[in-house]
Amino acid sequence: MIELDRVAYSYGGAELFSNVSLTLAPGSFQFLTGPSGAGKTTLLKLCYGELVATAGHVRLFGKNVRELQRDDIALSRRNIGVVHQDCQFLDHLSVAENVALPLTVAGRADEASEYLEDLLSWVGLRNQAGQRPPELSGGERQRAALARAVIISPDVIIADEPTGNIDWEMSQRLLKLLVELNRMGKTILLATHDLNLIRQASKMQVQARVLRLMNQRLHVAGVDL
Numbered sequence: 001m002i003e004l005d006r007v008a009y010s011y012g013g014a015e016l017f018s019n020v021s022l023t024l025a026p027g028s029f030q031f032l033t034g035p036s037g038a039g040k041t042t043l044l045k046l047c048y049g050e051l052v053a054t055a056g057h058v059r060l061f062g063k064n065v066r067e068l069q070r071d072d073i074a075l076s077r078r079n080i081g082v083v084h085q086d087c088q089f090l091d092h093l094s095v096a097e098n099v100a101l102p103l104t105v106a107g108r109a110d111e112a113s114e115y116l117e118d119l120l121s122w123v124g125l126r127n128q129a130g131q132r133p134p135e136l137s138g139g140e141r142q143r144a145a146l147a148r149a150v151i152i153s154p155d156v157i158i159a160d161e162p163t164g165n166i167d168w169e170m171s172q173r174l175l176k177l178l179v180e181l182n183r184m185g186k187t188i189l190l191a192t193h194d195l196n197l198i199r200q201a202s203k204m205q206v207q208a209r210v211l212r213l214m215n216q217r218l219h220v221a222g223v224d225l
């Protein structure tokens with residue numbers, strides 16, 4: 001699905017990490033952890049083609065990002081649902097309109113009504129459909145962001161610290177939704193600081209791999225980290 005092959009990334013002259021190799025195999029569930037500032041968000045952006053590696057190769061669905069035109073990258077990205085750390089809603093639109101936005105942008109707005117109600121029920125936000133994003137709680141915002149990420153039925157879901165600002169109960173609820181998606185065959189990459197979340201996933205019998213970005217390298221870690 002997505003492959004990073006000996007990838008490095010620098011902002012300006014400062015190298016953030018190098019020699020990072022990572023494969024998102026179909027149906028896999030991987031956690032990305034590591035200290036603040038290690039470069040987790042940057043690594044996720046490389047995985048969904050938002051940034052281009054300063055060295056090494058990134059392949060999205062078999063195609064080298066360096067050889068893709070901007071439009072081709074945009075097409076590949078339609079198969080990757082991203083849950084951003086700060087959700088990135090349009091506050092003047094309703095929750096339902098925000099969730100439907102990827103379909104609207106893809107010119108498939110007419111399909112939105114088919115899924116929207118079911119999807120909002122699945123994330124427990126059916127009653128909040130008409131509200132504006134600023135009226136939602138932190139946990140509700142993250143669930144709305146997850147609904148928006150999956151409305152276009154991507155094969156891959158990349159979530160950047162989706163439980164960063166929400167309580168444990170809400171974090172577990174969000175994790176459960178991601179586990180359900182994984183059981184449906186979706187490939188998940190989830191960046192988190194929260195080691196309890198990783199332990200919780202192992203209790204839910206998820207075959208998750210834990211990757212730790214630290215000291216400029218990516219390491220495979222155990223859940224007891």
Ligand SMILES: Nc1ncnc2c1ncn2[C@@H]1O[C@H](COP(=O)(O)OP(=O)(O)OP(=O)(O)O)[C@@H](O)[C@H]1O
Nearest residue numbers: 011012016034035036037038039040041042043161
């Ligand atoms: N656009 C940018 N220009 C310059 N430096 C940047 C840019 N974006 C991020 N950085 C720097 O790169 C480093 C890694 O940032 P990144 O957000 O990828 O780390 P992170 O591991 O996700 O951190 P956190 O866990 O705190 O979210 C940080 O020092 C950050 O300040």
